[in-house]
Amino acid sequence: MSDVPQNSRSRSRWVATACAALLAGTTLGGVAVPARAQNALQPSGMSQKLPDFVDLAKQVRPAVVSITSMLKDDGSDDEMGGGEGGGGQQMPFPFPFPFPMTPQNHGGRTVEARGSGFIISADGYIVTNNHVVKNATSVTVTLDDGTTLKAKVVGHDSGTDIALLKVKPSAKLSFIQLGESDDVQPGEWVIAVGNPYGLGGSVTAGIVSARGRDIGDGPYESFIQVDAPINRGNSGGPLITQDGKVVGVNTAILSPGSGGGSIGIGFAIPSDTVKDVVAQLEKTGHVQRGYIGVTAQEITPGMAKALNLPIQGTPDTAGALVASVVDDSPAEKAGIKPGDVITKLNDQKVGNPRDLAIKVAGVVPNTKVTLTFLRNGTTETAQATVALKTGGSNGQAAGQGSSGNNTGSIGVTLAALTPDLRQQLGLDDDVKGVVVRDVQGGSAADQAGLKAGDVIVGVGNTMVNSPHQAADAIHAALKNGEVALRVLHDGQMLFVAISPNDNGGGGGGDNGGGDNGSDGDGQG
Secondary structure: OOOOOHHHHHHHHHHHHHHHHHHHHHOOOOOOOOHHHHOOOOOOOOOOOOOOOHHHHHHHHHHEEEEEEEEEOOOOOOOOOOOOOOOOOOOOOOOOOOOOOOOEEEOOOEEEEEEEEEEOOOOOEEEEEHHHHOOEEEEEEEOOOOOEEEEEEEEEEOOOOEEEEEEOOOOOOOOOOEOOHHHOOOOOEEEEEEOHHHOOOEEEEEEEEEEEEOOOOOOOOOEEEEOOOOOOOOOOOEEEEOOOOEEEEEEEEOOOOOOOOOOOOEEEEEHHHHHHHHHHHHHHOOOOOEEOOEEEEOOOHHHHHHOOOOOOOOHHHOOEEEEEEOOOOHHHHOOOOOOOEEEEEOOEEOOOHHHHHHHHHOOOOOOEEEEEEEEOOEEEEEEEEOEEOOOOOOOEOOOOOOOOOOOOOOOEEEEEOOHHHHHHHOOOOOOOOEEEEEEOOOOHHHHHOOOOOOEEEEEOOEEOOOHHHHHHHHHHHHOOOOEEEEEEEOOEEEEEEEOOOOOOOOOOOOOOOOHHHOOOOEEO
């Protein structure tokens, strides 16, 4: 007789039977299918699949590398921690930081920073960003297959943020070619490959949003803007078209706040720029740039009207207005003068001052070039021998125009440039002109950005040396509704276009005697 009660044995048999039925319905050859499964949707998928980047990613990934730089720890609390080149550069937009999520401190002396790069030759030349390896005590490269190699920095260029590395591989390496960035068009598909947040071999895709972007980092930038996600650690990685060519080096992102993540606005250095820089770095380890010695600025519609320039359209198609010419420079020797508008360098169109700076910088020093320019409405040409740029920059300044439709005063009080004023303003003896003693609030001059202490050296293309002369020239120019002043403003020579205020009344200089035989104050 069993010790188990009868009702318990019956319950056990029922449970066993139920379990057997459940197993039969789920695992034994699919004999029994629950009614719920029988009613499930069975999508067949699209007859035509969307295009993807699977094959492209497989082909290019072996040529993309992760870069680890050991940097000196400067003790900074900045999230960029010196990985952007010694903790010195300030950017209007933060670069994609080459660090992983948390920079690793090694004994309080060095910091490990990570970025990306790509191989451009079978013997081991690698392109990356200057800010990834700048001030590094050592650099290592990790290939796609996990192989780690020590790298030598062949050369770097802060002006374009490009660096060239060299490794010594045991066998030939897979590499990718630099394409033609001038052929890239907004709307074109591209992929970015790199090492975001230390996750090597990551691929993101997007389209080219725009070309020729200037983010205020330097005089030679003309970035490709993309919406492919670019994050920390993507710096130095390639931007690749669907035909497998590198058209850019991922360099910067617009990332509001402290997070540093992608919001879909990234910037890449065009491959055409990279080619020129890399060729020089490989040959000499540094970059030589051309120099002609002009400070140029964009031409606003108001400026074009004030200078009687036969130029219509948007400012970026107007050319580069010469605001000043360096003494004994190639431009001066070629006869270029302030007020000229440079429209071509050789046969290449010059759209704006940045375009001029980039084109001049790309000319090999001691090369003769033809400058096409407008002077007093007439197209002229001149031959200039490009010099070697040894320091400083071909400065650029943008004049501000203001609107108005009646003739009258622009709202400035002028004073002679006396020895005392020259000393107070720190001006050299060779600076000629008149000093802006006061600017009326809300006036056309105030709206255009003039301030007390500025020195007006010319009205249009006419040089002025006294307040009366300047006032007369201003009033004469106002008869045409616009006046272009050539001004020394905060140490920068530039043109400023001004329109008169509606409530302005024509003002002339008084007749009081000035110091040292100069004219008295004047008003314009």
